Amino acid sequence: MCETEMTDKLVIWTFEWVRMTNGPAGFVRDLRLRWACEEAGIDYDVKTVSLQEKTPEHFSRQPFGQVPFIKDGEIEIFESGACLLHIARKSEVLMPRDPVGEAETLQWTIAALNSVETISVPWWFLEVTGAKENGLTGWLESRLSFVEGILGEREWLVSDRFTVADLLMADVLRVAKIRALGDRPASEAYIQRVTNRPAFQKAYAAQMAHFEAADAARNKIGT
Ligand SMILES: N[C@@H](CCC(=O)N[C@@H](CS)C(=O)NCC(=O)O)C(=O)O
Numbered sequence: 001m002c003e004t005e006m007t008d009k010l011v012i013w014t015f016e017w018v019r020m021t022n023g024p025a026g027f028v029r030d031l032r033l034r035w036a037c038e039e040a041g042i043d044y045d046v047k048t049v050s051l052q053e054k055t056p057e058h059f060s061r062q063p064f065g066q067v068p069f070i071k072d073g074e075i076e077i078f079e080s081g082a083c084l085l086h087i088a089r090k091s092e093v094l095m096p097r098d099p100v101g102e103a104e105t106l107q108w109t110i111a112a113l114n115s116v117e118t119i120s121v122p123w124w125f126l127e128v129t130g131a132k133e134n135g136l137t138g139w140l141e142s143r144l145s146f147v148e149g150i151l152g153e154r155e156w157l158v159s160d161r162f163t164v165a166d167l168l169m170a171d172v173l174r175v176a177k178i179r180a181l182g183d184r185p186a187s188e189a190y191i192q193r194v195t196n197r198p199a200f201q202k203a204y205a206a207q208m209a210h211f212e213a214a215d216a217a218r219n220k221i222g223t
Pocket of ligand 1: 027028029067
């Protein structure tokens with residue numbers, strides 16, 4: 001771990017550096033958590049681990065050697081979905097308090113992770129690694145068309161208002177290659193509606209600033 005943890009604030013870990021050109025900057029999943037904290041008005045610190053040299057301490061906090069993971073008081077958890085739900089429990093802005101609204105927020109959060117991202121990530125990976133045929137395309141198109149049907153009928157997934165489920169679904173859908181696969185106007189309008197939120201803009205700018213600074217420092221050392 002890079003820094004000592006003398007803070008009461010919620011701490012979000014991300015990578016110290018990622019590649020800027022054709023890299024994941026702007027999509028590293030700590031962004032989801034920064035964004036949720038910004039929506040909820042929760043103070044947070046961001047700390048880093050190395051992508052290239054993963055330490056035993058990193059694995060002790062994230063058993064797959066990934067990011068993000070968080071510490072909030074005595075709670076230390078990984079998986080962006082679990083971290084988001086933890087943050088959402090702190091603020092009605094992210095999750096309605098009525099039983100139906102709360103249950104439906106959980107449902108759509110898991111759907112984004114387990115019914116859309118579980119297909120979209122392997123599909124995207126096959127695309128960027130240049131597979132001649134991507135056998136997941138039909139499966140992904142079918143899932144995306146169901147989402148399109150739902151978003152054609154309503155502005156938000158739950159309770160006629162923004163929730164953490166929209167944050168996650170929009171984050172899963174906003175990947176450029178996925179947006180370019182077919183024509184889904186309701187999904188596109190939804191992605192724009194959700195990512196135009198000031199909290200997303202702030203979290204996105206902060207992540208990009210972090211990785212741009214890290215990249216500049218690395219290039220300076222390399223010269
Ligand atoms: N299911 C995990 C996936 C985490 C994940 O894929 N993290 C990426 C960054 S966004 C990562 O750490 N990649 C490096 C690696 O897998 O070694 C979550 O949602 O937290």
